[in-house]
Amino acid sequence: MDILIKNISTLIQDADHILNDKDILIEDNKIKKIGNILPEDLPSHCKIIEGDRKVVMPGLINAHTHLYQSMLRGCRDDLTLTPWCEKVIFPFIDIVYKDCKKYNAAIGYYWSMLSSIEMIHNGITCCIDMDLNVGGIPKAWQDIGMRGITAFTIANRWVPKEFCHDNNILKEEIEQYIKEWQQDYSDEGLVQVFLAPSTLFCCTPELMEWVVEKTEEYNLGLQIHISETKWENQDALKEFGTTPLEFLEKINLLRRPISAAHCIYLTDKEIDIAARRGVILVYNPKSNMKLSDGIAPIAKMLKKGVTVALGTDGPASNDQLDMFEEMRMGSLLQKVFSEEPGVLSASEIFKMATENGAKAARINAGTIEEGKLADLIILNLNKAHSAPVNKVIQNIVYCGKNTNVETVMINGKVIMEDGKILTVDEEGLTRESIKQGEEILKRIDFNKP
């Protein structure tokens, strides 16, 4: 059914273009027309959504996350990356992989569903999810109607041996996964496959080269963690004589479009490489704060013309999937870090969370324009915590909350209306997902020193 969003008081097309009192016509999964649409120009059977005193904006795009960690929120708040992997992440993965027969698709489905319910309430219409390879994850997105990039996580070293498949088996699994899920996307579906070599230190250069070849063969995106810690840089210097991103450039792996998460310790030379080669960097401020990784030099990246997107990272190091909060924390952190309040304005971080996120996800969305995918959200800012509205983008960035999000539209379909998800039984699925998570968690001791 076609949809008309009628008489929108404030239409944020992108961070720099705001219109007032307009209509938006949605046909199939795309934005057909923006303007003042006469009743006689409406298709028959058109659903009408009233936009008076509301704000319409592009859906938020979470450009880097690990949805399985929704099961692991609140476990530890005192560990740096490596011990945190050892004490929080690996024990969970171990159980999930060992119990594969029992959980397999089911558990992936539930953590993906739990996370998607959270994200939709927070106005997130698309995520790039580097996840455990257990199946079921994209199925949840199809059921709830969320757009997702399922980034197949690849590692053949550093992680515990029992998680590393033989290279040939791993390669076969990857190809199978691509064939199973990329089909949905080519069919204008919600799900797209990326390949995600976890880090340079988790993948041998030979495997990295094979992965890049596969992204060429199937025209896939690629996401990787880069320079999340100082240790990672030291390790790459020891093994390769250069820091990670520079090494990837050197061996010509940047010939494909890639997005790189974290990038806290990029050298100036690497920031130049990112600008020149169109590498999209993904800023994950809250996670970087919690693990005390460090503070990415975002101001410098922007000055050099790098495209920066924004992500929550996984909820075990955040512990939320909330891009409103991520926007404001990302902005505030840069202001205090640089001792310059003008750094990373609301508009700049808004662009990262929408337009640049769409670039990272390689989707035709992130702004509200004719011909773009109809992935958008309708906000009511007339709430005690977010009004009076002085400058709409500042109010959204510094005050926006789940309770402002009334309507969520993804791929031209209304997924949430009046704060209620329409596509699935959200209460029942939340309850069941929590129960499934609790059963695994009982088996892990998170108190080890």
Add this chain to the structure above:
Amino acid sequence: MDILIKNISTLIQDADHILNDKDILIEDNKIKKIGNILPEDLPSHCKIIEGDRKVVMPGLINAHTHLYQSMLRGCRDDLTLTPWCEKVIFPFIDIVYKDCKKYNAAIGYYWSMLSSIEMIHNGITCCIDMDLNVGGIPKAWQDIGMRGITAFTIANRWVPKEFCHDNNILKEEIEQYIKEWQQDYSDEGLVQVFLAPSTLFCCTPELMEWVVEKTEEYNLGLQIHISETKWENQDALKEFGTTPLEFLEKINLLRRPISAAHCIYLTDKEIDIAARRGVILVYNPKSNMKLSDGIAPIAKMLKKGVTVALGTDGPASNDQLDMFEEMRMGSLLQKVFSEEPGVLSASEIFKMATENGAKAARINAGTIEEGKLADLIILNLNKAHSAPVNKVIQNIVYCGKNTNVETVMINGKVIMEDGKILTVDEEGLTRESIKQGEEILKRIDFNKP
């Protein structure tokens, strides 16, 4: 009417004491009994609140704010403290004071109401509000049933001349205000008066001395901004030869219980003074980030045994009144700043936002114990964004949101139930407050370079 909270799955008495499956009996405005209460021991006419699968915790206490700034959220995000005062704060104050006849009590009532609606939804049961002295503010708290400390803001220099009354008139106004409102508190009411010399550079030492004498005469609390910027320290060094807190100690103004907001640039000697003299410091992380003031050395303060509370500061530099978010940002900021993830744990910041806040506010609350004021909140953490619950205080600190807060009880009265405020028409008052704010804002140009 007496109230029984029955069969609470998780009862957080304080950061270190968590009980399971207990009942709480509330009589008048206090917690009468915690335990397993038999039906025959219940008073007649007892309201029963079901606690199964819920978490009860002390209400959050916002230990430093300026509620009038709820009208000014989202105005600027590119200014340090002094130009921000000149371009955002002073133009607003100027209109409010000039139009006193027109707005007077009304406008103060509305910004206080708007803020209180926001705070109650965020589980805040008490705030210390350094506000404009226009009247109407505590009346809003009485109407909605919120506990508040109305800290009369005092300045006789640095601020624009037209805001400075003649010292004698000012002193008369202060005494009048004390007499009008402190009466409510002595009567076990919701409202308590503090005196709040804005800063040392805003008040002559003579006025400071007079203020401290008045707090002795009427037994009032005192709150002041201390060392929010480097400039403030330099200014005090120039005028007095010492930094601000050390100067207050030197002239014996710390003889009374005081709380000091910000304290970013305290010297080691001043941290020792705070510990020795029982000065309560109030940490305001988000505001300090937005104005790029700097990062308070909280870890060092805690190590030296200082009592630290937590505040949002005003919503023009935050831009929210959300203590869940303030807790997690306060914690995460310290972790990344100190490069040590164990710094400022969830339990420590939880204590700041509850128990230590009560000390700053000088109220018999902040923990759930028999004999304490019944200021508490009931959370449902079984939501997609906050479950599974691994460690309850970590889940509250890192995932807590307004949508977790179901019930708010203040002074033994249920103020909010199932997320709806019972005491006032919140929708109508929100609408009217926003309208009142918009009318003033129209008259200010927030785009000045």
